[in-house]
Amino acid sequence: MQPSLHAVDLIRKTRDGEPLDAAEIHFLVAGAAAESIPEAQLAAWLMAVFHKGLTLAELGELCEAMRWSGETFDARDLGRAVVDKHSTGGVGDKTSLIVAPIAAAAGLLDPMISGRALGHTGGTLDKLETIPGFRTSLSLAEMRTVLAATGACMAGQSARLVPADRTLYSLRDRTATVESPYLICASIMSKKLAAGLDGLILDVKTGSGAFLRDPEAARFLARLMVETGERAGTKTVAVLSDMSQPLGESAGNWIEVAECCALLQGERSPMTQDLRNLSLVLAGWMLFLGGGAPDAEQGYRQAERLLESGAAWQSFRAIVSAQGGDLSVLDAAASYHAPGARLVIAAKETGFLNGLDTTAFGWAVQRLGAGRVEVGDAVDAHAGLTMHVKLGQRVEQGKPVCTLFAAEERLFAEPTRLLEGAVTIEAERREPPPLIAEVITALR
Amino acid sequence: MQPSLHAVDLIRKTRDGEPLDAAEIHFLVAGAAAESIPEAQLAAWLMAVFHKGLTLAELGELCEAMRWSGETFDARDLGRAVVDKHSTGGVGDKTSLIVAPIAAAAGLLDPMISGRALGHTGGTLDKLETIPGFRTSLSLAEMRTVLAATGACMAGQSARLVPADRTLYSLRDRTATVESPYLICASIMSKKLAAGLDGLILDVKTGSGAFLRDPEAARFLARLMVETGERAGTKTVAVLSDMSQPLGESAGNWIEVAECCALLQGERSPMTQDLRNLSLVLAGWMLFLGGGAPDAEQGYRQAERLLESGAAWQSFRAIVSAQGGDLSVLDAAASYHAPGARLVIAAKETGFLNGLDTTAFGWAVQRLGAGRVEVGDAVDAHAGLTMHVKLGQRVEQGKPVCTLFAAEERLFAEPTRLLEGAVTIEAERREPPPLIAEVITALR
Numbered sequence: 001m002q003p004s005l006h007a008v009d010l011i012r013k014t015r016d017g018e019p020l021d022a023a024e025i026h027f028l029v030a031g032a033a034a035e036s037i038p039e040a041q042l043a044a045w046l047m048a049v050f051h052k053g054l055t056l057a058e059l060g061e062l063c064e065a066m067r068w069s070g071e072t073f074d075a076r077d078l079g080r081a082v083v084d085k086h087s088t089g090g091v092g093d094k095t096s097l098i099v100a101p102i103a104a105a106a107g108l109l110d111p112m113i114s115g116r117a118l119g120h121t122g123g124t125l126d127k128l129e130t131i132p133g134f135r136t137s138l139s140l141a142e143m144r145t146v147l148a149a150t151g152a153c154m155a156g157q158s159a160r161l162v163p164a165d166r167t168l169y170s171l172r173d174r175t176a177t178v179e180s181p182y183l184i185c186a187s188i189m190s191k192k193l194a195a196g197l198d199g200l201i202l203d204v205k206t207g208s209g210a211f212l213r214d215p216e217a218a219r220f221l222a223r224l225m226v227e228t229g230e231r232a233g234t235k236t237v238a239v240l241s242d243m244s245q246p247l248g249e250s251a252g253n254w255i256e257v258a259e260c261c262a263l264l265q266g267e268r269s270p271m272t273q274d275l276r277n278l279s280l281v282l283a284g285w286m287l288f289l290g291g292g293a294p295d296a297e298q299g300y301r302q303a304e305r306l307l308e309s310g311a312a313w314q315s316f317r318a319i320v321s322a323q324g325g326d327l328s329v330l331d332a333a334a335s336y337h338a339p340g341a342r343l344v345i346a347a348k349e350t351g352f353l354n355g356l357d358t359t360a361f362g363w364a365v366q367r368l369g370a371g372r373v374e375v376g377d378a379v380d381a382h383a384g385l386t387m388h389v390k391l392g393q394r395v396e397q398g399k400p401v402c403t404l405f406a407a408e409e410r411l412f413a414e415p416t417r418l419l420e421g422a423v424t425i426e427a428e429r430r431e432p433p434p435l436i437a438e439v440i441t442a443l444r
Numbered sequence: 445m446q447p448s449l450h451a452v453d454l455i456r457k458t459r460d461g462e463p464l465d466a467a468e469i470h471f472l473v474a475g476a477a478a479e480s481i482p483e484a485q486l487a488a489w490l491m492a493v494f495h496k497g498l499t500l501a502e503l504g505e506l507c508e509a510m511r512w513s514g515e516t517f518d519a520r521d522l523g524r525a526v527v528d529k530h531s532t533g534g535v536g537d538k539t540s541l542i543v544a545p546i547a548a549a550a551g552l553l554d555p556m557i558s559g560r561a562l563g564h565t566g567g568t569l570d571k572l573e574t575i576p577g578f579r580t581s582l583s584l585a586e587m588r589t590v591l592a593a594t595g596a597c598m599a600g601q602s603a604r605l606v607p608a609d610r611t612l613y614s615l616r617d618r619t620a621t622v623e624s625p626y627l628i629c630a631s632i633m634s635k636k637l638a639a640g641l642d643g644l645i646l647d648v649k650t651g652s653g654a655f656l657r658d659p660e661a662a663r664f665l666a667r668l669m670v671e672t673g674e675r676a677g678t679k680t681v682a683v684l685s686d687m688s689q690p691l692g693e694s695a696g697n698w699i700e701v702a703e704c705c706a707l708l709q710g711e712r713s714p715m716t717q718d719l720r721n722l723s724l725v726l727a728g729w730m731l732f733l734g735g736g737a738p739d740a741e742q743g744y745r746q747a748e749r750l751l752e753s754g755a756a757w758q759s760f761r762a763i764v765s766a767q768g769g770d771l772s773v774l775d776a777a778a779s780y781h782a783p784g785a786r787l788v789i790a791a792k793e794t795g796f797l798n799g800l801d802t803t804a805f806g807w808a809v810q811r812l813g814a815g816r817v818e819v820g821d822a823v824d825a826h827a828g829l830t831m832h833v834k835l836g837q838r839v840e841q842g843k844p845v846c847t848l849f850a851a852e853e854r855l856f857a858e859p860t861r862l863l864e865g866a867v868t869i870e871a872e873r874r875e876p877p878p879l880i881a882e883v884i885t886a887l888r
Contacts (some may be wrong), residue, residue, distance in 0.1 A: 012620035015494065040483035044619035047491035050459065175488035176456035 007031065007041040009419035014048040022061045029065035033164040039171055046168070046177040054182045059224060060231040062182075066190030067232070073140050074196035075109050075147055082109045085282050086192055088184075088221070089121035089211055091362040092246030092387075095203065096124045096154065097260040098279035098307070099286060101315035104151025105117050106283075108290040111147050111195050112154045113161070117371040117379060120209070120362030122251060125156050126370075130254040130381035134325035150318040150342075174435040178247075181217065182362035185224040192229070199235040199289025201282050202226070203429040207244030207433060209358025215240065215437065218370050222440045230442040237287045237296075238440040241278055242433045245356045245391045250403065252370045252384015258333035264313040271390065274435055281436060283398030339382040339405035343412045347395040347425060355424035356391065361402075364415035364422075368406045380407055385415075391432035395425060451475065451485040458492040466505045473509035473847060477608040483615055490621040492610070498626045503668060504675040506626075509675070510634030513608035517584050518640035519553050519591055525734035526553045529726050530636055531679075532628075533565035533655060535806040536690035536831075539647065540568045540598065541704040541732060542723035542751070545759035549597025549750040550727075552734040553758045555591050555639050556598045556607070561815040561823060564653070564806030566695060569600050570814075574698040574825035578769035594762040606635050625661065629668040636673070643679040643733025645726050646670070648884075651877060653689030653802025659684065659881065662828040666884045674886040679733045681740075682884040685722055689800045689835045692719030692731070696814045696828015696849065702777035708757040715834065718879055724748050783826040783849035787856045791839040791869060799868035800835065805846075808859035808866075812850045824851055829859075835876035839869060 005027045018286055020028075028045060031037030054062065075082050085099050087201070096112060103110040114124035114136075125136045138146065138155040142284055146153035159166070165187050172178045172187075192200055204222040212218040222238035229236025249271040250259050263272055263279075284293065284300030293299035306312045329336045365371060369380030388400045395401065401423055404415055449471045454464055464472075472489065478667030498506065519526050528544050536563050538555060547554040558568035558580075570578045582590065582599040590597035603610070609631050616622045616631075636644055646669050649655070650662040666682035673680025693715040707716055707723075727750075728743030737743035750756045761771055773780045809815060813824030832844045839845065845867055849860055 008618055008620050011491075015491070038483070038618070040487035041619055043484035044487040044491045044621065047455075047459070047488045047495075048620075051491075051495040082857055171484055173480070175485055176452050176459050176492075177488065188698055318491050 007037050007045070009065040010438040011041060011045045011048055014045055014052060017052045019055045019428055020093055021059050023279040025058060025061040026065045029062065029069055029164045032167040033069040042168065043171055043175045046172060046175060046183065049182055050177045050180040055416055056227050056231070059182055060228055063189045063193060063228050064232060070162055070196045071140060071158070071160040072144065072196060073111060073161065075111055075144060075342055076196055076198065078109060078148055080107060080109045081198045081292070082111065082196055083199040083290040084110055084192060084195060084197050085201045085203060085286060086188060088205050089118065090205045090243040091121060091209040091358050091365065092245060092248050092251035092256065093122065093205070093243070094127065094248060094256040094260055094275065095279045095282055097127070097257065097316070097376060098275070098378070099283045100154060101264065101312040101319065102150040102279070102283040102303045102306050103286050103290070104319065105311040106292050106302065107288050108151065108286065108292060109147055110152040110286070111143055112152060112158060113157050113191065113195055114154055115157070116364065120359050120366060122253070122365070122370065124154065124254065126379050127253045127256050128154055131325040132322055134330060135319060135323050138323070146319070146322045149316060150322050152319050153323065154319065157191065162191050181221040181224055184221060185228055187401065189225055189228045189232070193232050193234060197234045198293055199286065200229050201285040201289065202236065202238035203282055204238050204240050205238055205243035205280070206437065207242050207358065208356060209243040209246065209362055211417045217418045219438065219440065226440050226442050228422060236442065237285050237289065239281060239285070239439040240440070242435050242437065243358060244433055245358055246359065246387055247278065248272045250384060250386045251361065251365045252382070253379060254381045255337055255384045255386060255405070258337055259342045261330050261333040264307070264316050266308070266310070271387065274390070277435055337382060341405070341409045341412070343404045343416070344400045345402050345404065345416070345419060347397050347401050347423070348397065349425050350395065350397045351425040351427050352429040353389050353391055353393050353395055353401070353423070354426045354430040357422035360418050360422035361385065364404070364418045367414045367418065368404060368411055382409065392429060451481050451489070455485060455489045455492055458489055461496045462501045463502050469502060469505040470509045473474040473506065473513055473608045476611040479611065483774060484551065486612065487615055489617045490616055490619060490627065493626055493825070494621045494624040500671050500675070501631060503626055504672055507633045507636055507637060507672050508631045508666060508676060510606055510608045510630060511637040514606055515584060515602070515604040516638045517587065517605065517638060518590060519555055520640055520642065522553060524553045525642045525736070526555065526557055527730045527734040528554055528636060528641050529642040529647060529730060530632060533562065533685040534649045534691060535565060535653040535802050536692050536695035536700065537566065537649070537687070537811065538571065538692060538700040538704055538719065539723045539726055541571070541701065541760070542707060542719070542756070542835055543727045544596040544710065545597060545756040545763065546723070546727040546747045546750050547730050548736070548759040548763065549748065549755040550731050550736050552595065552730065552736060553591055554596040554730070555587055556596060556599050557635065558598055559601070561810065564698065564803050564810060566809070568598065570823050571697045571700050572598055574701055574774060575764055576770040578764060579767050582767070590763065590766045594766050595759060596763050597767065598763065599744055601635065606638050609634055625665040625668055628665060628788035629672055633672045636784045637676050637678060639876060641678045644673050644729065645729040645760035646680065646682035646731065647722070647726055648682050648684050649687035650684055650881065651686050651802065653687040653690065653798060653806055663882065663884065670884050670886050681729050681733065683725060683729070684881040684884070686879050686881065687802060688877055689802055690805055690831055691722065692716045694828060694830045695718055695805065696808045697823060698825045699781055699828045699830060699849070701846050702781055704773050705777040708751070708760050710752070710754070715831065718834070719800070721879055724751065751792065781826060785849070785853045785856070786853040787848045787860070788844045789846050789848065789860070789863060790842050791845050791867070792841065793869050794839065794841045795869040795871050796873040797833050797835055797837050797839055797845070797867070798870045798874040800868060804862050805829065808848070808862045811858045811862065812848055812855055827851065836873060
């Protein structure tokens with residue numbers, strides 16, 4: 001018989017680095033979900049985890065307990081492999097809008113549950129909602145219908161999925177325990193696992209625009225997530241990808257959708273080469289993990305064919321249509337971009353673009369109106385920025401580095417200040433970091 | 445102008461080992477006292493302190509902020525030096541009842557604010573309340589009256605003194621952050637400083653019956669408290685004293701009062717030699733710190749004279765009388781001891797008493813009825829135990845080691861089990877630890 005558990009005893013164990021057993025982890029998570037353990041005790045436990053970490057066994061149990069803390073989604077009975085991609089967030093990171101349609105076009109199912117703009121990074125839901133009529137609040141039944149019909153759906157997190165994460169995430173935000181890799185892993189993986197995945201590719205960002213700029217910290221988080229996914233029976237792989245400049249050409253809401261429409265419609269530009277390449281790498285892994293390709297390289301080539309043939313574009317249109325979006329704006333997406341004001345930021349000197357403070361660019365995008373200051377704020381569909389050079393390219397003094405978009409001129413003051421010193425131009429060219437630094441698979 | 449402070453930013457700093465400034469510490473403490481900072485944030489901060497510690501400057505500010513978080517007591521205008529003693533708690537530790545009367549008899553003022561039984565240790569208030577009529581709940585005005593009339597008072601902590609500690613202590617208890625030396629120091633020193641002391645002697649216990657058994661941990665806490673007291677302008681000294689056996693002869697409530705009455709009345713026994721000696725050391729330091737003796741050694745001799753002359757006994761009677769206690773029971777204190785049942789624990793072998801698990805003896809005393817299981821439980825005035833041998837003495841198999849007292853025979857079962865294996869008798873004599881291992885004064 002299980003002796004009765006007391007939160008204070010479990011806090012003490014974690015505080016002292018003694019591992020909790022499965023029953024103890026489940027007791028804490030159930031208490032968080034039911035709000036039967038006081039927030040003060042959960043907060044102390046979170047801070048103890050921040051300092052002492054968890055074993056892989058504890059982390060696995062934590063993810064499992066959170067995963068099953070509410071309703072779950074499971075489309076595996078539809079007879080196709082269920083796969084997904086998750087990114088730790090960046091500036092101009094819009095691969096979701098490319099990879100979900102590719103996966104769908106490949107005959108896989110991608111129940112993509114996405115988030116909103118957070119801090120200096122954008123949110124897939126905010127981008128998609130700039131398509132007139134597009135609904136991101138789907139019930140689990142609606143998600144299933146869209147998924148069965150189109151092969152993918154792109155929706156927000158339902159309140160009934162992983163309620164324990166809702167409690168813990170809100171507490172972490174107030175108690176300075178957000179940055180623990182263990183707690184980040186549990187939050188991400190519990191939600192991904194609750195969507196019933198056969199395969200998952202994780203895009204872990206490093207560099208000046210990532211939450212985890214330190215490659216070692218990013219690698220550690222990636223390893224935790226891969227081990228946790230595999231432990232739960234989901235084939236999981238992570239790539240460490242470069243976020244030392246905005247991905248692709250633009251960062252904002254509608255302009256990112258427009259950039260994806262152009263790419264899906266076959267437009268090619270040196271500015272979006274990195275977006276295309278990373279999307280195909282991620283989609284290639286999804287195809288491999290979903291059993292649709294013998295390895296990730298062949299998955300890449302298959303994904304490329306689906307992109308080039310227009311099959312992915314048709315999938316994207318089908319998903320948008322199934323979620324209530326107006327298709328008419330997609331065909332001339334660029335012309336639908338209607339910001340109230342524009343401001344060009346010019347190069348201060350001639351030389352090579354050797355560095356960007358991409359987080360500053362992210363905050364500039366947020367302050368232009370594309371992100372939120374408070375939860376629940378409206379976002380401006382047309383605010384954002386477009387880059388005109390990539391790292392390693394030569395720029396001439398006075399020539400445009402980027403163009404800012406906002407509703408009004410007065411909104412340029414703060415972003416302009418944020419971008420002071422965010423651009424490094426030097427006489428000697430430095431080689432930009434590789435797009436993919438490393439692929440992390442499970443320890444065997 | 446001070447920018448507005450947010451608890452989450454201060455938690456993050458402490459979490460990362462960055463010191464908080466005075467304004468930041470005061471913001472947290474004011475938020476704790478006013479309950480304007482949510483418990484979850486205070487709990488996370490406490491756990492961060494547990495792991496990262498505080499600088500001496502931060503700890504000093506924490507004590508100051510807590511000290512001034514509510515009403516304070518100040519008797520320094522009465523024209524005599526105000527001194528006190530504080531012990532970290534032990535088994536049979538009854539020096540308060542000896543040293544306060546000695547300090548009073550020496551012409552000093554001792555506003556002794558005491559606690560109740562906690563865990564395996566006894567509480568001065570519980571002991572004093574076994575004297576019929578004795579009131580420990582005094583208002584600050586009543587404390588002042590008793591102090592002015594008798595030179596000492598022995599009362600409980602008023603709810604209006606150091607309210608921040610009330611909030612933080614209750615949280616620490618629920619969040620496994622009790623054991624942090626920084627938080628222990630802040631809790632003890634803020635309350636002592638709020639009593640407006642010129643001098644303070646700290647009795648930090650080590651050994652099998654202490655909360656901090658590890659001498660290094662005890663020494664560290666003692667140093668923190670001495671530095672904090674000196675920083676706040678109170679002359680502060682700590683002694684590390686031995687708690688590897690119950691102090692004196694008895695542990696309980698009334699039997700401890702009776703033991704003190706006997707000592708104050710001039711009775712001498714090898715069983716109470718350690719109690720007498722430690723009380724005189726502590727009182728000697730009080731006399732020195734209060735300016736009544738040129739050094740602690742001469743303070744000791746002066747305290748000894750006040751004990752031997754009966755002056756301390758007269759002071760004790762005056763304090764008891766001023767707080768409403770019935771003096772008639774004090775004169776024949778031993779005969780007032782009326783437990784319902786007694787049980788002798790005999791030596792299992794012949795040899796030298798080389799060790800005691802004094803914490804087990806403390807829990808036995810609590811389970812006999814002298815302590816509490818829940819806050820607010822009544823305690824049995826007559827429960828407890830009397831030792832018949834001290835460490836290092838020879839015992840014969842079958843001869844009494846101690847006698848247990850309780851209201852009923854059935855209450856002996858658990859204490860007897862707790863004491864199984866708590867007595868170490870060996871053929872070879874081991875030298876007991878010294879009564880005082882070290883005296884700790886401020887770094888100069």
